[in-house]
Amino acid sequence: MPEIVVKGVQKTLAGLLTLREINLVAADRTVVGILGPSGCGKSTLFNIISGLMMPDKGSVSIGGRDVTGQTGLVSYMHQKDLLLPSLNVLDNVSIPLVLKGTSRKAARAEAAKHLQTFGLQGFASYYPWQLSGGMKQRAAMLRTYLFSSDIWLLDEPFASLDAITKRKMHTWLTGVLEQFRPTVLFITHDVDEALYLCDKVYVLSECPTVVKLELSIPFSRPRQNRTILDQAYGAARDAVMDALSI
Amino acid sequence: MRKKFVTIANSAVPLVFVGLLLVLWECLVRVMAVQEWLLPGPVRILETLCGNLPMLLKHAQSTLLECLAGFVIAILFSFILSFFMEEIPLLKRAFYPLLVASQTVPIISVAPLFIIWFGYGMLPKVIVVVLVCFFPIALSLLGGLAAVDREYLELFRSMKAGRLATFRMVKLPLALPSFFSGLKISASYSVMGAVIGEWLGAKQGLGIYMTLAQRSFQVDRVFAAILVVTLCSAALFALVSLLERLIIPWNQKTKWREL
Numbered sequence: 106m107p108e109i110v111v112k113g114v115q116k117t118l119a120g121l122l123t124l125r126e127i128n129l130v131a132a133d134r135t136v137v138g139i140l141g142p143s144g145c146g147k148s149t150l151f152n153i154i155s156g157l158m159m160p161d162k163g164s165v166s167i168g169g170r171d172v173t174g175q176t177g178l179v180s181y182m183h184q185k186d187l188l189l190p191s192l193n194v195l196d197n198v199s200i201p202l203v204l205k206g207t208s209r210k211a212a213r214a215e216a217a218k219h220l221q222t223f224g225l226q227g228f229a230s231y232y233p234w235q236l237s238g239g240m241k242q243r244a245a246m247l248r249t250y251l252f253s254s255d256i257w258l259l260d261e262p263f264a265s266l267d268a269i270t271k272r273k274m275h276t277w278l279t280g281v282l283e284q285f286r287p288t289v290l291f292i293t294h295d296v297d298e299a300l301y302l303c304d305k306v307y308v309l310s311e312c313p314t315v316v317k318l319e320l321s322i323p324f325s326r327p328r329q330n331r332t333i334l335d336q337a338y339g340a341a342r343d344a345v346m347d348a349l350s351i
Numbered sequence: 352m353r354k355k356f357v358t359i360a361n362s363a364v365p366l367v368f369v370g371l372l373l374v375l376w377e378c379l380v381r382v383m384a385v386q387e388w389l390l391p392g393p394v395r396i397l398e399t400l401c402g403n404l405p406m407l408l409k410h411a412q413s414t415l416l417e418c419l420a421g422f423v424i425a426i427l428f429s430f431i432l433s434f435f436m437e438e439i440p441l442l443k444r445a446f447y448p449l450l451v452a453s454q455t456v457p458i459i460s461v462a463p464l465f466i467i468w469f470g471y472g473m474l475p476k477v478i479v480v481v482l483v484c485f486f487p488i489a490l491s492l493l494g495g496l497a498a499v500d501r502e503y504l505e506l507f508r509s510m511k512a513g514r515l516a517t518f519r520m521v522k523l524p525l526a527l528p529s530f531f532s533g534l535k536i537s538a539s540y541s542v543m544g545a546v547i548g549e550w551l552g553a554k555q556g557l558g559i560y561m562t563l564a565q566r567s568f569q570v571d572r573v574f575a576a577i578l579v580v581t582l583c584s585a586a587l588f589a590l591v592s593l594l595e596r597l598i599i600p601w602n603q604k605t606k607w608r609e610l
């Protein structure tokens with residue numbers, strides 16, 4: 106039951122109150138979007154949830170257990186792809202398995218099984234500098250998946266991609282989420298991306314940050330049609346835009 | 352096709368230039384009838400080189416041996432020291448300033464001490480080579496380790512990686528390009544170090560060969576030795592470059608994909 110609950114998290118960074126009070130809940134197997142102005146502390150929040158950073162106040166719990174400050178429980182995909190330039194795609198994505206003690210050979214074999222799903226078949230022996238931006242993101246995503254299939258924290262995974270590639274990645278990600286059904290927290294700056302992929306969206310305020318809006322997305326995943334025609338879409342979009350004061 | 356031609360032409364230009372300089376040198380020496388013990392012409396130097404080749408090779412062998420031994424020891428020391436300095440911050444704070452300060456002592460000025468302490472054998476030369484090479488290697492390795500993007504380290508921490516695994520999988524590979532640039536610098540330093548060590552007294556080696564030739568005003572021999580020293584330096588540099596290509600083929604900073 107990987108339900109994530111963030112309760113009353115506060116964090117001061119370099120003498121500046123960054124997160125004032127963050128409360129959020131990601132129910133089991135749902136995709137939760139997090140939107141907010143740049144520099145409001147979204148990545149900081151992920152650092153806290155992943156256990157890399159301790160909050161000054163508040164707690165993080167997963168499946169009802171307090172896990173504040175514990176690493177290794179969630180799979181964290183950073184804003185950058187962070188593929189190691191020294192390893193090829195296959196070795197890069199099998200890192201989490203090797204770290205868990207699987208032999209290199211077995212890890213490679215296991216990782217190779219998933220290349221197809223992540224659109225990397227035939228590129229196993231390529232080095233990161235030989236990949237396109239989309240491929241790098243998919244490789245990083247596969248590495249994220251191989252660390253833990255339960256809970257993913259995705260920090261702006263598609264921010265660096267062009268609109269067309271991004272769109273393709275959305276369709277692809279919808280399929281992957283459908284297949285693995287993880288609990289996902291998803292940071293993005295793109296309102297339409299959030300509405301397209303998420304079951305629930307949180308909008309954060311400027312620093313010192315609080316939750317400004319919590320909005321359940323009424324239309325259900327997966328959304329096959331390219332344009333969302335649901336009546337509720339416009340209203341949801343307006344609400345998010347208002348909260349972001351765009 | 353065209354590109355290939357341009358590459359060949361590019362490398363030909365400096366060669367032709369050097370060739371012209373040599374011809375000019377030879378002409379000047381002949382026209383002005385310069386004394387041979389003052390400045391021999393390139394032809395004479397080449398003759399001496401060929402005539403003394405077996406002898407020169409024997410000397411070059413000991414010099415190269417000292418270089419390689421010193422070089423390898425310096426690399427080993429650098430790795431060990433860098434590992435501990437990187438993993439134990441206190442050690443870094445204690446040793447780093449000392450490391451930099453130690454470089455203000457000119458190695459040449461302490462080399463005579465080694466002769467006094469360790470005699471005329473290979474050991475004092477190897478020590479000089481180690482001292483000369485160690486600093487650029489250690490500094491480039493430490494610099495490379497310190498420059499590793501912190502986000503990689505955080506990623507590995509979020510995956511619960513141990514310190515040793517993180518060092519082996521992230522820090523070390525990412526520091527290698529910087530390490531190799533230091534290694535290339537010290538490759539040429541190492542030959543210099545060995546030769547200087549030999550100047551002060553040795554049983555064998557290009558340095559002592561030069562000193563002896565110079566004392567008897569056999570300038571052509573000095574030049575021949577200089578030529579061999581240069582070749583040794585170049586060979587060592589080429590060896591390091593080759594190793595770099597083999598060990599970090601992924602470091603494509605200078606190349607671009609399929610251009």
Ligand SMILES: Nc1ncnc2c1ncn2[C@@H]1O[C@H](COP(=O)(O)OP(=O)(O)OP(=O)(O)O)[C@@H](O)[C@H]1O
Pocket residue numbers: 118119123141142143144145146147148149150184
């Ligand atoms: N390690 C740190 N030490 C001190 N201040 C930090 C640290 N990390 C981030 N900050 C500050 O905290 C604030 C929030 O940073 P954070 O990276 O969480 O923003 P963000 O919401 O992810 O922004 P973006 O959308 O641009 O990625 C920023 O003002 C930043 O300067």
Ligand SMILES: [Mg+2]
Pocket residue numbers: 147148149184260
């Ligand atoms: Mg961020």
